[in-house]
Amino acid sequence: MIDRAVAGRVQPDTTDLGPGDDAAVVRAADGRVVVSSDMLVQGRHFRFDWSTPEQVGRKAAAQNAADIASMGAWPTAFLVSLGCPPDTPIRVADALSEGIWAEASALGAGVVGGDTVQSDQVVLSLTVLGDLRGRDAVLRAGARPGDQVAVTGRLGWSAAGLALLVADNRDFPELVDAHRVPTPPYRRGPDAAEAGATAMTDNSDGLVADLGHLCAASGVRVDLDPAALTPDPPLRAAAQTLGVDPSAWVLTGGEDHSLLATFPRGAALPDGWRRIGVVRAGAGVTVGGRAWSGSGGWQSFG
């Protein structure tokens, strides 16, 4: 299975030694490596009746790489461990690998190692390495009162897509696709770092939840501007069909892996970033100055 996953793959220049030995060797040109791991479990994080194995692989790599982008870094290499039942068709493992490689290749990254074991459920565990290219990492803990709060990427699309899948509604394929395969605006993470972002994270658990983590780390409050959070037209249309409030998707929908950052007051936002609020003294996230009364976001361990 490992041989099939690596055969014929082209590694980037940053891969000094790819898969096949006891360990891989990856370049870390500036003397540091940024690193993050994610674990995805079948039935909890993905369903093969909702997504193809290739989509699951792409999503796994995308959410993992978004954590690197949100530090202001570039992904260089993935390691992929796969647990699966012995009766898993080889085409499923191949397609998972294909999806991971597709996302990695688009990022200029390699898949350099991993493990394959037998388990009752399909479990996918990814680790991604990244390169800060000499810059400081942008942490969650740098926002200061007065900073602008900005986002790049979609808000609520993945949650809307999930709601449509649950309702078995096929009328909004662009939203369902956004749930199946998020498209994090990777390069805008390093752009934000270059532009002086004071704090950054990615939207994995929902806007209010992830900004809440940023607020806690920075010791500040974020006040979101409701006028800047108007749901995108497809969300409004889908919400009307389903009879729900699309604002909840925007405020609490996770898994879009958009990037959230704070920038100094008055700083010009880099390309693709839009202002959605302001940092204040205090704690927590408010919307138009008021506490958000809905759920805080998606919890992976409920």
Place this chain on the structure above:
Amino acid sequence: MIDRAVAGRVQPDTTDLGPGDDAAVVRAADGRVVVSSDMLVQGRHFRFDWSTPEQVGRKAAAQNAADIASMGAWPTAFLVSLGCPPDTPIRVADALSEGIWAEASALGAGVVGGDTVQSDQVVLSLTVLGDLRGRDAVLRAGARPGDQVAVTGRLGWSAAGLALLVADNRDFPELVDAHRVPTPPYRRGPDAAEAGATAMTDNSDGLVADLGHLCAASGVRVDLDPAALTPDPPLRAAAQTLGVDPSAWVLTGGEDHSLLATFPRGAALPDGWRRIGVVRAGAGVTVGGRAWSGSGGWQSFG
């Protein structure tokens, strides 16, 4: 759970940024990072009726770190992803974490990140980073005919311990402990690299199996010297009790995570290494010039 795993832990100097943000930042002083991942599944790779969760954690970290040592490198940081059922007692997760930290700390490494998710079985996925300290990695593919074959560390102890656990025999605690928590001779990996080892790997699947991988990668045959592979006294005693042949443990028992390397003909072996055979032209592993007729080793995906 993640908070509990990281609270009060001391990170080494190589950890620029530890857990708690979207990603960690680890030093890679020579501009490269060695990296390897392992996945362990309850019921297949460990059993909580045979090992404490702390022992499982130690073993997971040890087998992961042995892959770094066998490249000639030093472990610097671990990432740990844990999947577990919602009714898993918090003390189990704490003890797993404690075991991983114990092994990491003994190595001077940190635990810098990971993930925690819900799954049906306990699944532990580790990634370890390492530092080559300016030297080339020692690959499996460097052995040349005429080289000495050498080992450092135990052979067959873990397999003997497993056989005793299966037989519910408690008379050889040192062997059972060796199965529960392997003690890879980590520092002898970099020693071997310094001494000019031409190829190296760790004994995770069994002597014949792992040397077979080295032979395949190097395009050579290894001929083992039976006189150098006499089972250690506790193995002989345990084998007598169980009525089995201890040579099978020595030749095919995995999970000791001893290190196996080849050195140039005539080179003095570094401290702790002992000669067990010679590299010849050809393919595969022979014992005293003859094909080994037993099983090749332990397969994690049978």
